[in-house]
Amino acid sequence: MAHDTAHHESNTARIWKVFIILSVITIVEVILGIIKPTFMIETTVISMKLLNWIFIILTVWKAYYITWAFMHMEGETKGLRRSVVWTGIFLICYLIFILLTEGDYVYEVFKAGHKSWDF
Amino acid sequence: METAVTKTGTEDKTWGGGNQPLKVSYGKMMMWFFILSDALTFSGFLAAYGFSRFKFIDSWPIADEVFNHFPFLHGVDAPMYYVALMTFILIFSSVTMVLAVDAGHHMKQKKVILYMFLTIIGGAIFVGSQAWEWKNFIKGEYGAVETRGGQILQFVDAEGHRVGLKEIAIVDTHNERARHERKNGIWFQKEATLPTYTIDEIRAGFEKRSDLLIRTQILNEEGEKTILSRKESLRRLQADAIGTVEGANLQHNEYGTPLFANFFFFITGFHGFHVFSGVIINIIIFINVILGTYERRKNYEMVEKVGLYWHFVDLVWVFVFTFFYLV
Numbered sequence: 001m002a003h004d005t006a007h008h009e010s011n012t013a014r015i016w017k018v019f020i021i022l023s024v025i026t027i028v029e030v031i032l033g034i035i036k037p038t039f040m041i042e043t044t045v046i047s048m049k050l051l052n053w054i055f056i057i058l059t060v061w062k063a064y065y066i067t068w069a070f071m072h073m074e075g076e077t078k079g080l081r082r083s084v085v086w087t088g089i090f091l092i093c094y095l096i097f098i099l100l101t102e103g104d105y106v107y108e109v110f111k112a113g114h115k116s117w118d119f
Numbered sequence: 120m121e122t123a124v125t126k127t128g129t130e131d132k133t134w135g136g137g138n139q140p141l142k143v144s145y146g147k148m149m150m151w152f153f154i155l156s157d158a159l160t161f162s163g164f165l166a167a168y169g170f171s172r173f174k175f176i177d178s179w180p181i182a183d184e185v186f187n188h189f190p191f192l193h194g195v196d197a198p199m200y201y202v203a204l205m206t207f208i209l210i211f212s213s214v215t216m217v218l219a220v221d222a223g224h225h226m227k228q229k230k231v232i233l234y235m236f237l238t239i240i241g242g243a244i245f246v247g248s249q250a251w252e253w254k255n256f257i258k259g260e261y262g263a264v265e266t267r268g269g270q271i272l273q274f275v276d277a278e279g280h281r282v283g284l285k286e287i288a289i290v291d292t293h294n295e296r297a298r299h300e301r302k303n304g305i306w307f308q309k310e311a312t313l314p315t316y317t318i319d320e321i322r323a324g325f326e327k328r329s330d331l332l333i334r335t336q337i338l339n340e341e342g343e344k345t346i347l348s349r350k351e352s353l354r355r356l357q358a359d360a361i362g363t364v365e366g367a368n369l370q371h372n373e374y375g376t377p378l379f380a381n382f383f384f385f386i387t388g389f390h391g392f393h394v395f396s397g398v399i400i401n402i403i404i405f406i407n408v409i410l411g412t413y414e415r416r417k418n419y420e421m422v423e424k425v426g427l428y429w430h431f432v433d434l435v436w437v438f439v440f441t442f443f444y445l446v
Contacts, residue, residue, distance in 0.1 A: 011221050019214045026210065030203040033183075033445045041342065052446045059441040063434055070217045070430045080141040080148065084155050092162045099166045103173030110174070118337075119268040119359055 018069040025058050047104075150424045154431045157393075161435050164389065165442055168382045178336040180375035181344070182444050188255045202444050205248045206436065209394075212241025213433040220426045223419025228408065231422060235405045238429065242398040249391045256383065259366030263373040264321060266359040271375050273334045274325070275346060282331060284363060287324040288316040314363045321363060325356055336375050383443065390439055393432050400425050 032040070032051065040051035068074045073081055110117060133140050141148055172179050183198035190201070219234035262284035264272045274282040296317075297303075299310045325331055333352035337345045347355065364373045372380040404425045413419045 010225065012218065015214060015217050015221065019210070022210050023207065026203065026206055029441070029445060030199055033199050055441050055445045059437055062437050066213065066430055066434045066437065070213055070433075071427055072220075077140075077142045080143060080151065084151050088155055088158050088162075091159055092166075095162060095166045096169065099170040100173050103170040104176075106174045107176055117268055118270055118335075119266060 014069065018065050022062055022065055025062050029055060029058055144420060146424055147420065147427070150427050154427060157431065158435070161386075161389070161438070164382075164386050165438060168386065168442065171376075171378045171382065175376055175378070177338050178376065179338075180336075180372075180379045181342075185256065185374045185379075186252065186444060188252075190251070199444065201248070201252070202440060205245055205252075206440050208241050208248070209245050209433050209436050212238045212245070213430055215241065216426045216429045220419070220423050223413070223422045226414070226417075226419070228411065228414055231408050231413075231419060232405070235401060235408060235422070239398055239401050239405060242394055242401065242429075246391055246394050246398065249387060249394070252387070253384075256380070257366050257368065259364075259373045261373070262316075262363060262365040264318065264356065264360045265362050265364050265371060266355070267361050268359070269377070270359075271336050271364065271373065272355060272360060273344070273373075275332050275334050277330045277332070279346065281334075284316050284321060284365065287328065287331065288320040289324040289327065290316070291320055291323075315365060316363050318360055318362050322356055322360075326353070386439060387443070390432070390435055393435065397425075397429050397432050400428065 032054065036051065040054065041049055043050040045053055067085070073085070109115075132138075143151075186202060187196050187198040188201060189195065189197040215234045215237040219231050219238065222230035222234060260283070261273065261281045263274075266272060274284075274287060276282050296313065298313050299308065301307070301309045329349070331352070332349060333347045333355055334344045335347060335355075339345050364371045366373060367377075367380040367383075369381055369384065370377060374380070404421055407413065407421065408419075413421060
């Protein structure tokens, strides 16, 4: 229908390229997950291990490739792209911030020892 | 479609009707917004998982100790490998799906059939693998003891290697306790499966073997589970332990906090259900492609729409993989 104008030439080359990128990122994640480099575990960035930050960044990077290349978000109009991506990212960041802050608070309450829970 | 729209005299204006301001068909746009809402649902689950994990940040189970099975490698400690393989299968089925969409743009029916077939096979293998992961998780490996406070105590030998309940227990053959079933009493009364070993059998065995120690849920500074001294181990087993746990369900979990099992079942289950329904929808579209429905319609947009859903399932898995197995 209206989308027909967007593609005529084949995208196969790009698809395989993205597949290779996604595979390499996954392999890097698995290798890091198995060897767990000591300095990455000992370094803490914004109250989380550096290794965990690396995993999260790699994951978001993979998510970007899946959405942009495979789901063809790069070919959609700016309006559709923003109404889907910005809405999602905003609400997800908000939710994560609220819940993790609260979780950390509950942890502190447990640790303060006003209430025994290890018995 | 245009013929059904009543002329309003505002056709040339963007929002005047009869237009597609976002340059996509209604169906595809709605698929995008469904995906957005579904993504928020999954984020809700994963953020709740994060909440519980932050709450028990110093006692959360270590994923590498929980998911360390690989098919045909019994007793081999292989953390991560199987789930990495599953991830590859799902990414690859995403690739074949996008190749099917690409072939559809060029009206190549044969290629669409081939690629959709591969996608369905990949999805089926993935669901099967997930079922296998569940089986291992539910069955458990070593078994543990639960305390009154719901804490898990596991057993290790002097070198720190895990020791299973079956190696510890001294089975008391005189004390045979039959499970109460409906057929033996009043029809509406029954009880759950009895544990293989009672806590007294474990206590007796533990006292005999002086090399055994107890490992608690609490993580030390190196991120490993704390191992108690022999004296402290004996004290906790006598004073606090109330029962044995083998495997995991929604109430008890031999690996640590039951919340871990609850979130694992709920999130991977919900994702698995998405994969399953994705496979079903793919099969329906696959049959339509074979029947030549889209050849006659002269466009393969339906393949593109199921493709979007299928990529979304892959997208969610990328996050589940990170937060359950890596972080």
